[in-house]
Each structure stands twice: as structure tokens, then as C-alpha cells.
Amino acid sequence: MLLKLLKYDFRAMWKQFSLIWGAALVLALVNRFTLFRDIGYDIISNSSLLTLAFMGVVIAMIVLSVSFVADRFSKGLLGSEGYLMHTLPVWPWQLVASKLICGVVTWMISGAVAFVSPFLMAPMDWSILMEFGFWRDIMRGLTQRPDTLLLLFEFCLMVVAVMLQFIASIYLALSIGHLLPRYRRLGSVASFIGLYILLVNLYSRVFSAHVVRALLDVTTSNVYGSLLTAIATLLIPAALFLAAVCWILNHKLNLE
Amino acid sequence: MDWKLEDDRPIWTQLTEQLKRRIIAGVYPPGSKLPPVRELAAEAGVNPNTMQRALAQLEQDGLARADRTAGRLVTQDAEALEAVRTAQARVIVQRYLNEMAELGYSREEAGLLPQKEETI
Amino acid sequence: MSDYLIQCRGLYKSYGLRPALRGVDLAVGPGRIVGLLGPNGSGKTTLIKLLCGLIQPTTGTLAVDGSAIGPYTKSMVSYLPDRMYFASWMKAVDLFDLFRDFYADFEYEKAIDMCRSLGVEPRDRLKAMSKGTKEKVQLVLVMARSARLYLLDEPIAGVDPAARDFILRTILTNYNEEGTVLISTHLISDVEKVLDEAIFLKEGKIMLHETVDNIREKEGKSVDALFREIFRAEPMEGGGF
Incomplete structure (x- = not known):
């Protein structure tokens, strides 16, 4: 059932994002051929307008990604589309999981697009990618220090954990707002701020100077361990938040 | 023939009466097959259970009989x-x-x- | 399996301080068409939403086919809400796909056939459809399932009398005969003929739960007339005359 929900959520996501991702990449490519050719000749040229357009698209993409996550949850599960979703024969946690996975993937792709497009824009010689030597050097580097890959992997995990925590906070804030009889939007914003104050307080209290020192001791001996600890500290509150979201959807759902 | 239903009596008795009238008028000739319950119910715009009850009454009155293969047949008993x-x-x-x-x-x-x- | 398809005990629901249901006890068997009748604000929609799990009771218990509301009961309930629930980017066929994915009892071919007979083009974008057409799509989604329990919230409010007949006929010719249909409405004279049982709701309580034949036999008047008598004191609010 979760897979079927994902199929539906990803289709909705694709309808909304295919255009903006495409636009970002296309504008980046166009810039590549106009921007660096014109340099030094005409500063206020088409190319700078195009650069502006590109930056606009990237900013729009970021804004859209954040609002997409909030929107899919509040409209899809707490709004009129919830009439459809909550009458499907699935558990509330499946609905939440599907939205969550879709949200994380959306952010990752948006991040990737934002990350890749400057490279597309730069006047790089792409033929280098086709050369054997380039890849051989990379492979050699990796085999000499295999732990780099692991570190990279852990770093990616941490980025995902950050996203999960952020999305979980959004979901919980929206769910708390949903509990109110009125001013739900305001309540959601307030509880989002409240949740972050809570998190910061929690972290500052748990990670007192003493604990940080202890952690640093571990860190010096093992960098992987410290990254994993960081991931765990991000994921534990995220998991608690999501559990609270599921509880609210299970017991307090109020589609009036 | 239209189905006319009045407000002050149970619907099924009225349906039985009107089915009888249709049989006599030759809408459903003797020995012919009556339409299925669902079809009759939809035609009259009534609940199939109500139509079922009316048809059961029709059978009880000896005007129709249930046939295992053909459904419900109008009696040939003149x-x-x-x-x-x-x-x-x-x-x-x-x-x-x-x-x-x-x-x-x-x-x-x-x-x-x-x-x-x-x-x- | 349970003798009763719907069972409610001491059901109480309030929105904030405002009570919507005040102690409802109800048992409805399988294979019945039941009218949930009452003026606006009497708790009809609340009861239906409780049965499909869109809201939770404040106190009391309810069960569909002997089970608490959950994925199992939702798999056999076909719900027609009192509003549109579509995402606007979809086409009718996208929704049919969705329903086929989630409900084992959804018949895709039947849905397409019903669209044809209702004059709806299933490949049209929902965004481009008129309100009436969207309502038809929603009706198709609900009636193309052979569900155990159909919950129809005001299916005939806000449409003209010809469309009303048409909708009722669609319901009558398409519902699963072993299933129970619960229709909420305040337009009683229109649905009276199709009902087995009538439930009168007044201010969140059940005033009367009786078969339509019994009401007519005992009272010598139609359910509609009886309804008008019981609710005479209250100003009726019509929905879209």
C-alpha cells in the first residue's frame, strides 16, 4: 500500500517540479553559451539578464520545495484532499511516510539541480569526463583512501537527517495547528517556532560543555562515530515528532 | 403505464396493485417473463427490497411464480x-x-x- | 462478520464546545437502503464522517462490520463526501487508476461505462470540468465499487429535480445488493421511495428509526409528511432550490 501511495505522491510531485527543474537546467546551459563569451564586452547584456533569470529560478525552486512539502501535507492530509486520502484503506503512518519520502526526494533532487547547474554553466571542458585518465585518477585516489567514500556517505546521511528533522518539524507544526478550532495557520507557524526553540534548548542542555568535550574526545579518535552521533541526535527528535504526527492523525483528525 | 405512488400507504402494496394492473392490461402477458427485480425497481424509482416484497405478494396471490431458470413468470392460470x-x-x-x-x-x-x- | 453492518453506542461528538452528536445508539443491518434524515446541523454529516474515519468520536464506540474504524473498514466503505476532494491536476481516469490501486472492489470498466452513460469524458482534465460534471465523476467513483457500505452525504442537494431522479436511479441500478446504502438528505420526498428505513436526526440525537413501510402503515402518512410534522418548529434551510 505504501508503494501505491508513493506512486500517487510522486506523480503529483512530478507534475509540479518537472517544469522548474527543467527550466533551471536549461537556463544553466543557455548561460554557459552566452555568459562567458560576452565577458568583457558588454556588461549589461542579455547574458546578465539570463544569469538573473537563472538565479530567480533557483530561488523559486528552493521556495517551491519548502512550500511543496508543507502544502502536500496540509492540503493533502488536513485539507479537502484529505477526504480522499483518509478514506483509503491505509494506516495514517503510511500516509505520512509516503509524503515524507516524497518530500525528502524532492529536496534532494532540487538540491542536486541547484548543485549541478553552476557546473553546467561553467565553461568546463566536458570531454575530460570521457577520458580514461580522469577516471583512473579518481579511482586511484579512492582506493588509496577508501574511508573518504564512507565519510562522504555519512555526510549524505547527515544531510538527509537534517531534511528529515526539518520536514518532521513542519508536519508536527501543521498537525498541532490542525488541533485548534480556529486560527490554524497562525497556530502552525507559532508551533513551528515553538518546536525550534524547544529543539535548540534541548540540544544546548543535553550537549553541555561536558558532553561536548566527551564527544570531542571520541571525535578525535573516530570521525565516523561522531558523524553517526550527529545523525542520531538529529533523527531521534525527528522520529518523536513523526510519532506525534501519526498519533494526532489517528486520534484527533478533524476534517470539518 | 407510469408508476404512480401515493403518500398515505405503504409503497409495496401500491406496487403489487400496479403490477396486477399491468398484468391484466397485457403489459406482461400470461406466461411471459417478468423483468428482474432490479430493473423493475429502477423503472419505478423504488428500493429493490420494496419491489421484491411486492413481487412476493404477487406470487402469494397466485399471479406469478418463480422459475429456477427463467426467473419470474406471469401465471397462465386464466x-x-x-x-x-x-x-x-x-x-x-x-x-x-x-x-x-x-x-x-x-x-x-x-x-x-x-x-x-x-x-x- | 457481524449481524449488523453499522453499530454505534453512546456516540458523542463535539466540535470545541458545540455538540454535534449527543449520544447516538444505532444498529443497521446489511442489504438496506437507509435514509439519514434531518435538517441542516442535525448531525448527519458528522455521523457519516465518523463512520468513514474522517473525524474521531469524543466519546462512545462505533464499528463497521464489527470492527473499529481502520484500514479494514475503509476498504469496504464507499464514501461520497459533501464536497470536492480532487487534486486539480488529475483527470478522471487518473482517479480511476488510483481507486483501482487501492480498492479491490473498484470496477474500472464499469466506471468508464458509467461515465459514458452520464455524458462525462473520462480523459478530460478535472480542472476544466463544470461543478456538475465533477459531481458526476465523484458519483461514478463511489458507485463503481461493489462496497459493503455506501455512505452518501447529501448526494442530491444542490441539483435540479431531473438530475435528482437521475442520481437516485444511478444509485439504485449500481449499488451492490448485499451492501447497505446510507443516504443523508433533507430532501425527503425525493428519496422516500428508495428507502427501506428512515432515521430521523434532531439536534444530534436519533428521534426515530423505523422502516418506511411501518411509518406509512402506522402513521398513515408519508415519511416526508411525518418529518415535516416533527421538525415543524424549526425553520427548514433548503439546499439549492
Whole structure:
């Protein structure tokens, strides 16, 4: 059932994002051929307008990604589309999981697009990618220090954990707002701020100077361990938040 | 023939009456197959359970019988059909006489009137 | 399996301080068409939403086919809400796909056939459809399932009398005969003929739960007339005359 929900959520996501991702990449490519050719000749040229357009698209993409996550949850599960979703024969946690996975993937792709497009824009010689030597050097580097890959992997995990925590906070804030009889939007914003104050307080209290020192001791001996600890500290509150979201959807759902 | 339903009586009894009238009028000839419950119900715009009850009554009155393969068949028993026809006719006559009495006609006058009407 | 398809005990629901249902006890068997009748604000929609799990009771219990509301009961309930629930980017066929994915009892071909007979083009974008057409799509989604329990919230409010007949006929010719249909409405004279049972709701309580035949036999009047008598004191609010 979760897979079927994902199929539906990803289709909705694709309808909304295919255009903006495409636009970002296309504008980046166009810039590549106009921007660096014109340099030094005409500063206020088409190319700078195009650069502006590109930056606009990237900013729009970021804004859209954040609002997409909030929107899919509040409209899809707490709004009129919830009439459809909550009458499907699935558990509330499946609905939440599907939205969550879709949200994380959306952010990752948006991040990737934002990350890749400057490279597309730069006047790089792409033929280098086709050369054997380039890849051989990379492979050699990796085999000499295999732990780099692991570190990279852990770093990616941490980025995902950050996203999960952020999305979980959004979901919980929206769910708390949903509990109110009125001013739900305001309540959601307030509880989002409240949740972050809570998190910061929690972290500052748990990670007192003493604990940080202890952690640093571990860190010096093992960098992987410290990254994993960081991931765990991000994921534990995220998991608690999501559990609270599921509880609210299970017991307090109020589609009036 | 339209299905007419009044407000003050159970619907199923009215449906039985109207089914009988249709059988006598030859809408459903003797020995023919009656439409399925669902179809009849949709046609009359009533609940299938109600139509089912009306049809059960029809069977009880000997005007239809359930056949395992063919569904529900209108009876071929001429006597039964005739009995229903007379009963219905009697109801109409009674109503006619009652209304004529209200207009001040005696039974005899009321009885003669239809013949006059024919000759006009 | 349970003898009763719907069972409610001491059902109480309030929105904030405002009570919507005040102690409802109800048992409805399978294979019935039941009218949930009452003026606006009497708790009809609340009861239906409780049965499909869109809201939770404040106190009391309810069960569908002997089970608490959950994925199992939702798999056999077909719900027609009192509003549109579509995402606007979809086409009718996208929704049919969705329903086929999630409900084992959804018949895709039947849905397409019903669209044809209702004059709806299933490949049209929902965004481009008129309100009436969207309502038809929603009706198709609900009636193309052979569900155990159909919950129809005001299916005939806000449409003209011809469309009303049409909708009722669609319901009558398409519902699963072993299933129970619960229709909420305040337009009683229109649905009276199709009902087995009538439930009168007044201010969140059940005033009367009786078969339509019994009401007519005992009272010598139609359900509609009886309804008008019981609710005479209250100003009726019509929905879209």
C-alpha cells in the first residue's frame, strides 16, 4: 500500500517540479553559451539578464520545495484532499511516510539541480569526463583512501537527517495547528517556532560543555562515530515528532 | 403505464396493485417473463427490497411464480387472472357508484348513465 | 462478520464546545437502503464522517462490520463526501487508476461505462470540468465499487429535480445488493421511495428509526409528511432550490 501511495505522491510531485527543474537546467546551459563569451564586452547584456533569470529560478525552486512539502501535507492530509486520502484503506503512518519520502526526494533532487547547474554553466571542458585518465585518477585516489567514500556517505546521511528533522518539524507544526478550532495557520507557524526553540534548548542542555568535550574526545579518535552521533541526535527528535504526527492523525483528525 | 405512488400507504402494496394492473392490461402477458427485480425497481424509482416484497405478494396471490431458470413468470392460470380482473373492476365500480351518490344519482340512474354516454 | 453492518453506542461528538452528536445508539443491518434524515446541523454529516474515519468520536464506540474504524473498514466503505476532494491536476481516469490501486472492489470498466452513460469524458482534465460534471465523476467513483457500505452525504442537494431522479436511479441500478446504502438528505420526498428505513436526526440525537413501510402503515402518512410534522418548529434551510 505504501508503494501505491508513493506512486500517487510522486506523480503529483512530478507534475509540479518537472517544469522548474527543467527550466533551471536549461537556463544553466543557455548561460554557459552566452555568459562567458560576452565577458568583457558588454556588461549589461542579455547574458546578465539570463544569469538573473537563472538565479530567480533557483530561488523559486528552493521556495517551491519548502512550500511543496508543507502544502502536500496540509492540503493533502488536513485539507479537502484529505477526504480522499483518509478514506483509503491505509494506516495514517503510511500516509505520512509516503509524503515524507516524497518530500525528502524532492529536496534532494532540487538540491542536486541547484548543485549541478553552476557546473553546467561553467565553461568546463566536458570531454575530460570521457577520458580514461580522469577516471583512473579518481579511482586511484579512492582506493588509496577508501574511508573518504564512507565519510562522504555519512555526510549524505547527515544531510538527509537534517531534511528529515526539518520536514518532521513542519508536519508536527501543521498537525498541532490542525488541533485548534480556529486560527490554524497562525497556530502552525507559532508551533513551528515553538518546536525550534524547544529543539535548540534541548540540544544546548543535553550537549553541555561536558558532553561536548566527551564527544570531542571520541571525535578525535573516530570521525565516523561522531558523524553517526550527529545523525542520531538529529533523527531521534525527528522520529518523536513523526510519532506525534501519526498519533494526532489517528486520534484527533478533524476534517470539518 | 407510469408508476404512480401515493403518500398515505405503504409503497409495496401500491406496487403489487400496479403490477396486477399491468398484468391484466397485457403489459406482461400470461406466461411471459417478468423483468428482474432490479430493473423493475429502477423503472419505478423504488428500493429493490420494496419491489421484491411486492413481487412476493404477487406470487402469494397466485399471479406469478418463480422459475429456477427463467426467473419470474406471469401465471397462465386464466381463472386467477380473471379473478383479479373482476376484483379490480369491482373496485372501480364501487368508486364510481360512491362518487355518483355524492352527486345525487341513485344506483339505477348511475347504472344507466354509462350506456347513454355510449350512444351520444 | 457481524449481524449488523453499522453499530454505534453512546456516540458523542463535539466540535470545541458545540455538540454535534449527543449520544447516538444505532444498529443497521446489511442489504438496506437507509435514509439519514434531518435538517441542516442535525448531525448527519458528522455521523457519516465518523463512520468513514474522517473525524474521531469524543466519546462512545462505533464499528463497521464489527470492527473499529481502520484500514479494514475503509476498504469496504464507499464514501461520497459533501464536497470536492480532487487534486486539480488529475483527470478522471487518473482517479480511476488510483481507486483501482487501492480498492479491490473498484470496477474500472464499469466506471468508464458509467461515465459514458452520464455524458462525462473520462480523459478530460478535472480542472476544466463544470461543478456538475465533477459531481458526476465523484458519483461514478463511489458507485463503481461493489462496497459493503455506501455512505452518501447529501448526494442530491444542490441539483435540479431531473438530475435528482437521475442520481437516485444511478444509485439504485449500481449499488451492490448485499451492501447497505446510507443516504443523508433533507430532501425527503425525493428519496422516500428508495428507502427501506428512515432515521430521523434532531439536534444530534436519533428521534426515530423505523422502516418506511411501518411509518406509512402506522402513521398513515408519508415519511416526508411525518418529518415535516416533527421538525415543524424549526425553520427548514433548503439546499439549492
